[in-house]
Amino acid sequence: MSDFQYFMIPGPTQLPPDVLGALSAPMVNHRGPEFKEIMDKIHSNLQTIYKTKNDIITLTCSGSGALEASIVNFLNKGDKALVISIGNFGQRYFTICQKYGIDAELIDFAWGEALDPEIVLAKLAADTKHEIKAVIMQHNETSTGVYNNIKAIAEGKKDHPALTIVDAVSSLGACPLETDAWGLDIVVSASQKALMAPPGLAFISVSERAWKIAESCTNNRFYFDLLNAREFKKIGQTPFTPSVTVAYGVLAATERIVKQGIDNYVAEHFLRRDVVRAGIRGLGLQLLADDDCASPAVTTILLPEGIKPEDIREPMRTKFNIIIAGGMGKYKDTTIRIGHIGFMNMGDILVTLACLEMVLKQNGYELELGCGVAAAQKLLMEKL
Ligand SMILES: Cc1ncc(COP(=O)(O)O)c(C=O)c1O
Structure with a gap:
C-alpha cells in the first residue's frame, strides 16, 4: 500500500503541491524586507477571503490561541457576554470566558442543531441598558457538522452595540462569509483548515470599533496583546518570532484561493x-x-x-x-x-x-x- x-x-488538511513546494524555501529574516512582503501579501489575500477592509492580525498559535486573543483584548473581567454554543467549540469559548472572569451567559443549543436567531436576538432586545458587551459564536461547529446563521445575528442585533466575535476556524473558505457587509467585529481563523496550509498560524480580523474597545481594555496580556501586534504589523513584523515556514505555505494557499x-x-x-x-x-x-x-x-x-x-x-x-x-x-x-x-x-x-x-x-x-x-x-x- x-x-x-x-x-x-x-x-488539518492535505496540502496542495505548490503549498508543499513553498514550505521548502530557505529561511528569511523575520525582521527583514522579504518577510514583510510575504506578510503584506498574506494579509491582502486574507482580506479578500474574509471580504473585509478591517485589519487582519497574524498570530503564531493554533486557532484556540486566537480564540483566547479575541476575548482577552476586548472584554474586561465582569463584562457581560452572550456565548452561543451548539457543540464542543462553543463550550470552549465559554470556558475561555470563564477563565478570564467574564460574566458570560451560555445559550446552549442542542448538539446537531443550529443557533436559533430569534432566541439570541430576543436576549439582545431585552438588554435595553446595553450591558451585554459581546455576542460570541461559531460560524461552523466542527464537532457536530452544523453551520450557523451568523448573518442573522449580526444584522438582526441592529443598533445594539455588543461586539460580534466569531470563530471562523473551520468556516473561512468553506462557508459564505461577509465580514464587512454583515458588520462582524472580530473574526478568528487558522491556517490548517480550508486555507490548506499547515497548522501553526492563526488570524484575527478586527473592526475599527473593536480596536477602540481594545484600547480601553484593562486586562493583563502579553503574547496575545493585539495592540502590540498592530504596532509591529505597521513595520511588517510580528512582536515575536513567527512561524515563517507556515507563512510560506499560507501565502501559496491563499494565492490559490484568490485565483480560484x-x-x-x-x-x-x-x-x-x-x-x-x-x-x-x-x-x-x-x-x-x-x-x-x-x-x-x-x-x-x-x-x-x-x-x-x-x-x-x-x-x-x-x-x-x-x-x-x-x-x-x-x-x-x-x-x-x-x-x-x-x-x-x-x-x-x-x-x-x-x-x-x-x-x-x-x-x-x-x-x-x-x-x-x-x-x-x-x-x-x-x-x-
Ligand atoms: C470551530 C473550531 N474552533 C476552534 C478550533 C480550535 O482550533 P485549534 O485546534 O487550531 O486550536 C477548531 C479546531 O478544530 C474548530 O474546528
Whole structure:
C-alpha cells in the first residue's frame, strides 16, 4: 500500500503541491524586507477571503490561541457576554470566558442543531441598558457538522452595540462569509483548515470599533496583546518570532484561493457536502444535521446500532489509508465524521464512500455494494 493518505478529517488538511513546494524555501529574516512582503501579501489575500477592509492580525498559535486573543483584548473581567454554543467549540469559548472572569451567559443549543436567531436576538432586545458587551459564536461547529446563521445575528442585533466575535476556524473558505457587509467585529481563523496550509498560524480580523474597545481594555496580556501586534504589523513584523515556514505555505494557499475566487471555492465545498450527504443517505444511514444547517466542511454520520466508530475508522485507515474522524462530545461513541474541507477532489469522496460500504458490510450492516456511491454519482451527474 502506498503511504498516500486520503485525509477525510476536518483539518488539518492535505496540502496542495505548490503549498508543499513553498514550505521548502530557505529561511528569511523575520525582521527583514522579504518577510514583510510575504506578510503584506498574506494579509491582502486574507482580506479578500474574509471580504473585509478591517485589519487582519497574524498570530503564531493554533486557532484556540486566537480564540483566547479575541476575548482577552476586548472584554474586561465582569463584562457581560452572550456565548452561543451548539457543540464542543462553543463550550470552549465559554470556558475561555470563564477563565478570564467574564460574566458570560451560555445559550446552549442542542448538539446537531443550529443557533436559533430569534432566541439570541430576543436576549439582545431585552438588554435595553446595553450591558451585554459581546455576542460570541461559531460560524461552523466542527464537532457536530452544523453551520450557523451568523448573518442573522449580526444584522438582526441592529443598533445594539455588543461586539460580534466569531470563530471562523473551520468556516473561512468553506462557508459564505461577509465580514464587512454583515458588520462582524472580530473574526478568528487558522491556517490548517480550508486555507490548506499547515497548522501553526492563526488570524484575527478586527473592526475599527473593536480596536477602540481594545484600547480601553484593562486586562493583563502579553503574547496575545493585539495592540502590540498592530504596532509591529505597521513595520511588517510580528512582536515575536513567527512561524515563517507556515507563512510560506499560507501565502501559496491563499494565492490559490484568490485565483480560484473565494465564492467558487465556497461553492465547491457545498457541492462536496451535498455529494457526501447523498452518498450517506444512499447507504441508508442517518445524518446528524438537517439539510438547512448542514456544514460544507464536515458531515457527522450516525452509526447503526452495535457498530462503534473504531469498527469503521480502524479498517478504513489500515486497509484503505483513508482517515476519517470520530465523533465528539456526546456523539463520541455513536458517530463518525467525514471532513470535506480544503484540498481534495470529488473522487476522494467517491473512494471514501466505496470503502465505507465495504467496511460497513464487513461489520454486518446489510447493504447492496455500490448503493452509496451510486447515490452520490447521481447527484454529481445532475450538478456537473
Ligand atoms: C470551530 C473550531 N474552533 C476552534 C478550533 C480550535 O482550533 P485549534 O485546534 O487550531 O486550536 C477548531 C479546531 O478544530 C474548530 O474546528
